[in-house]
Amino acid sequence: xxxxxxxxxxxxxxxxxxxxxxxxxxxxxxxxxxxxxxxxxxxxxxxxxxxxxxxxxxxxxxxxxxxxxxxxxxxxxxxxxxxxxxxxxxxxxxxxxxxxxxxxxxxxxxxxxxxxxxxxxxxxxxxx
Numbered sequence: 331x332x333x334x335x336x337x338x339x340x341x342x343x344x345x346x347x348x349x350x351x352x353x354x355x356x357x358x359x360x361x362x363x364x365x366x367x368x369x370x371x372x373x374x375x376x377x378x379x380x381x382x383x384x385x386x387x388x389x390x391x392x393x394x395x396x397x398x399x400x401x402x403x404x405x406x407x408x409x410x411x412x413x414x415x416x417x418x419x420x421x422x423x424x425x426x427x428x429x430x431x432x433x434x435x436x437x438x439x440x441x442x443x444x445x446x447x448x449x450x451x452x453x454x455x456x457x458x
Contacts, residue, residue: 352406372402373435385430
């Protein structure tokens with residue numbers, strides 16, 4: 331096992347996991363509150379497919395790059411378990427569904443959105 335660890339630069343030290351201040355988006359009626367709160371503070375919605383490897387990879391990259399001190403509320407939407415919420419999110423904010431997808435809501439509208447690898451190219455600081 332020592333050779334395996336050396337080859338793949340593994341460490342027996344446990345990694346410190348970064349935890350984001352996710353708020354679960356699980357009900358359609360939360361979208362009205364997000365719209366309202368976006369008048370004063372940027373709202374971010376991360377739509378994630380729990381069965382998709384690409385979605386998991388992009389989410390992991392997003393988590394590692396996310397500045398925890400950013401002045402925005404961050405919502406996590408499991409679009410497989412809450413398909414109706416995902417659909418309504420698209421209708422309400424006029425954004426075509428993709429997965430994974432990040433929506434940036436400000437003043438009641440989607441100021442920007444991206445999917446797949448483009449999520450991590452968004453400069454979130456421009457929107458807060």
